[in-house]
Every structure is written in structure tokens, then in C-alpha cells.
Amino acid sequence: MDRLDRPSLATLAAHAAGDPNDDARSLAPPIDLSTTFERDPNGEYSGGFVYSRDDNPNRRALERALATLEGCIEGAAFASGSAAAMTLFQALRPGDHVVVARDSYYSIRQMLDEVFVPWGLAVTYADCSDLDALGSALAPGTRLVFIETPSNPMLRITDITGAAELAHRSGALLACDNTLATPVLQRPFEHGADIVVHSTTKYLAGNHDSMGGALVAARDGELWQRIRTQQRLCGAIPSPFASWLTLRGITSLVPRVRSQNASAFAVAEFLAEHSAVLEVLHPNLPSHPQHALATKQSTGSGGLFSFRLRGGRDEALRVASRLRLFRRATSFGGPESLVEHRASSEGPSTRTPDDLLRLAIGLEDPMELIADLERALNARA
Numbered sequence: 001m002d003r004l005d006r007p008s009l010a011t012l013a014a015h016a017a018g019d020p021n022d023d024a025r026s027l028a029p030p031i032d033l034s035t036t037f038e039r040d041p042n043g044e045y046s047g048g049f050v051y052s053r054d055d056n057p058n059r060r061a062l063e064r065a066l067a068t069l070e071g072c073i074e075g076a077a078f079a080s081g082s083a084a085a086m087t088l089f090q091a092l093r094p095g096d097h098v099v100v101a102r103d104s105y106y107s108i109r110q111m112l113d114e115v116f117v118p119w120g121l122a123v124t125y126a127d128c129s130d131l132d133a134l135g136s137a138l139a140p141g142t143r144l145v146f147i148e149t150p151s152n153p154m155l156r157i158t159d160i161t162g163a164a165e166l167a168h169r170s171g172a173l174l175a176c177d178n179t180l181a182t183p184v185l186q187r188p189f190e191h192g193a194d195i196v197v198h199s200t201t202k203y204l205a206g207n208h209d210s211m212g213g214a215l216v217a218a219r220d221g222e223l224w225q226r227i228r229t230q231q232r233l234c235g236a237i238p239s240p241f242a243s244w245l246t247l248r249g250i251t252s253l254v255p256r257v258r259s260q261n262a263s264a265f266a267v268a269e270f271l272a273e274h275s276a277v278l279e280v281l282h283p284n285l286p287s288h289p290q291h292a293l294a295t296k297q298s299t300g301s302g303g304l305f306s307f308r309l310r311g312g313r314d315e316a317l318r319v320a321s322r323l324r325l326f327r328r329a330t331s332f333g334g335p336e337s338l339v340e341h342r343a344s345s346e347g348p349s350t351r352t353p354d355d356l357l358r359l360a361i362g363l364e365d366p367m368e369l370i371a372d373l374e375r376a377l378n379a380r381a
């Protein structure tokens with residue numbers, strides 16, 4: 001077989017915008033701002049679009065790219081990662097039971113507690129990094145298990161294959177938030193997941209300039225059809241411009257994520273040796289309690305990891321304040337490295353240790369990031 005018949009992910013992503021299909025043969029696709037599309041005299045919509053909430057050219061191109069990246073049938077794009085998760089939960093019915101990883105992203109747990117539990121969803125939080133705990137949380141009415149691996153910001157790992165087997169055995173589907181590892185480093189469908197969730201705000205868009213989210217499905221089915229109906233009727237969709245920015249980000253996703261993953265590991269190795277550091281939470285360090293599982297199911301964890309300081313909260317805040325290259329901001333996946341004291345961002349109900357700093361490694365020279373951290377850690381109070 002010709003090598004080009006089965007292109008690599010890097011090649012597929014670089015060409016994710018597809019072939020030019022406008023009159024000018026533009027390689028960068030045009031942004032189609034139209035909210036409405038004209039019928040033919042016979043009443044048909046031969047252009048294939050009716051109204052932009054239902055579908056529009058930029059969103060359709062993005063959704064195709066999302067499916068290609070994850071290697072499956074269909075993707076659906078949303079206005080944010082939270083809107084994607086919201087749509088997934090809305091596609092269930094009041095009374096349904098879901099098992100959710102206890103350390104999945106803070107705002108998603110808040111969304112469940114404040115919106116979906118009052119709406120009628122029965123939610124059980126479980127430590128999904130422990131398959132026995134996950135198994136015990138399943139009940140006859142469980143429709144969905146929602147995991148995030150690696151998790152943000154504790155970098156815990158859930159065994160995707162094990163979680164999928166348990167979910168399927170009890171008649172539930174497995175949704176996996178793949179935001180941190182991205183399809184470049186982890187392929188949840190190959191481990192049995194049914195739905196993949198992304199905040200495309202992070203690595204897929206990749207530039208700290210565009211909010212978005214995605215749901216991607218391993219196969220068509222009732223849940224997928226309900227997701228599509230929710231997307232169309234409730235309209236939590238990305239604008240044409242946001243879709244265009246995210247698709248542009250996808251074209252450079254593979255080299256960016258590989259570079260961020262390698263730099264993050266170099267920075268984590270440096271921190272692990274520093275006397276001011278209590279612990280580095282990075283799945284690719286042999287000291288991580290789930291190192292073997294992490295390396296079995298993924299080829300890296302991306303640019304995000306956390307570390308804890310011996311001097312507690314005050315020292316964590318002092319170190320963050322002394323950094324010069326790292327920007328003090330939330331989020332991750334962009335070119336600039338970021339530092340965040342997660343406990344302060346999450347507020348009083350946080351479960352994140354207050355001596356923890358989360359680092360989002362960007363595209364700078366990793367030796368310069370290490371120099372910045374070294375100076376901040378060694379400075380006298």
C-alpha cells in the first residue's frame with residue numbers, strides 16, 4: 001500500500017482545512033458569516049445549509065476535522081468545553097444516573113451540582129482512578145460514566161479500558177474528557193470510550209484566543225442523536241469565526257503538543273530535584289503513583305502539570321509572584337506558559353491543596369522556563 005493512503009495524524013491535522021472549495025481556491029478557508037442560506041426556486045437548499053444555528057460551513061469543516069483527529073464518525077462543536085459537557089448531560093433524561101470522576105474539572109462538577117442535580121440527574125462522584133470505587137458507584141440506572149484523564153489539576157489517571165469495561169457491563173456509556181492529553185497523545189476510542197469531550201479552548205485552538213468545545217462519538221446511536229438535537233435546538237454553538245480559529249489551531253496541533261509535552265517533562269524533571277519542592281504531579285515521572293498505567297494508555301500528558309511547595313500556600317503564592325516568563329493566568333494550551341494557584345481560583349470549596357501551583361507549559365525555550373523557575377524558587381523571602 002502507498003504510504004500516503006494512510007496519512008499520519010500530523011499530516012491529517014496539517015491538512016484539516018480540506019481542499020479549497022471557493023471560487024478563489026483559497027488555501028485558508030473563507031469565514032462564512034451568513035446566518036441564513038437561500039432556497040432554490042424549487043424550494044430545495046442545494047447549498048446544503050439552511051440556518052447557521054443548525055449548521056454552517058465553518059462549523060461543519062471544524063466538526064469534520066474533530067472526527068478525523070479522534071479517528072471516528074462524527075464530531076459536534078460547541079461554544080466552550082463547558083457547553084459541550086452541558087449538552088452531553090442535557091442529552092440524558094431527568095432521573096438518569098451518572099458516575100462522574102471526583103476530580104474532574106472543577107467547573108464541570110459545579111455545573112452538575114448547581115444545574116443538573118436540581119434538573120433531576122442523579123450524580124455519584126467516584127474516585128475513578130480506583131476501578132473498584134468506580135465499580136461500586138455503578139447502579140442499575142447508570143447511563144453514563146464521565147472520566148477525565150489525566151485530570152486537571154491533580155493529574156490523576158483513570159484506566160480507560162477498565163472504566164469502559166465496567167461501564168459497558170452495567171449498560172452505561174463511557175465519556176472521556178481528553179482535553180489534557182489531546183488526540184496527539186491519547187486515543188480514548190482505541191481503549192473503548194464511547195464519547196470524547198474536549199475544551200478546544202486549550203490545545204486545539206492553541207492560542208489563548210478562542211473559546212470552544214467538542215463532543216466526538218465512536219458511533220451513531222440514541223445518545224449521539226440526542227446530542228445533535230440538543231445542539232441544534234439549544235444552540236450552544238461556536239460562531240463561524242471561533243470555528244475558523246479552532247480549525248486553524250488544529251492544523252498546527254501535532255507539533256505544538258509534542259513540543260509542549262517534551263518541555264513540560266523537562267521542567268517537571270527539574271522541579272522534582274529541587275529542595276523547595278514537596279511533590280511534582282506529572283504522570284510521566286516514575287514517582288507518579290500511576291506512572292505505569294499512564295505510559296500504557298498514552299504517549300504523554302501534554303503541557304499541563306502541577307507541583308507542591310514545601311513552604312505551603314504562602315510560598316506557592318510567593319513563587320508565582322516572582323516568575324517572569326510564566327504569566328499568572330488560568331487556562332492552558334497556548335504559546336505562553338502560565339502559572340496558577342488553583343486553590344485561589346477554585347474558591348472556598350476547592351479540593352486542590354493550597355501549596356499547589358499548576359503550570360501550563362507553552363512554546364518557549366524550556367531551558368529559559370527552568371531558569372525562570374530556578375530563580376523564583378531560590379530567591380529569599
Ligand SMILES: Cc1ncc(COP(=O)(O)O)c(C=O)c1O
Nearest residue numbers: 080081082105152179199201212
Ligand atoms: C479538562 C477540562 N474540561 C473542560 C473544561 C471546560 O472548558 P471551557 O473553559 O472551554 O468551558 C476545562 C477548562 O479548563 C478543562 O480543563
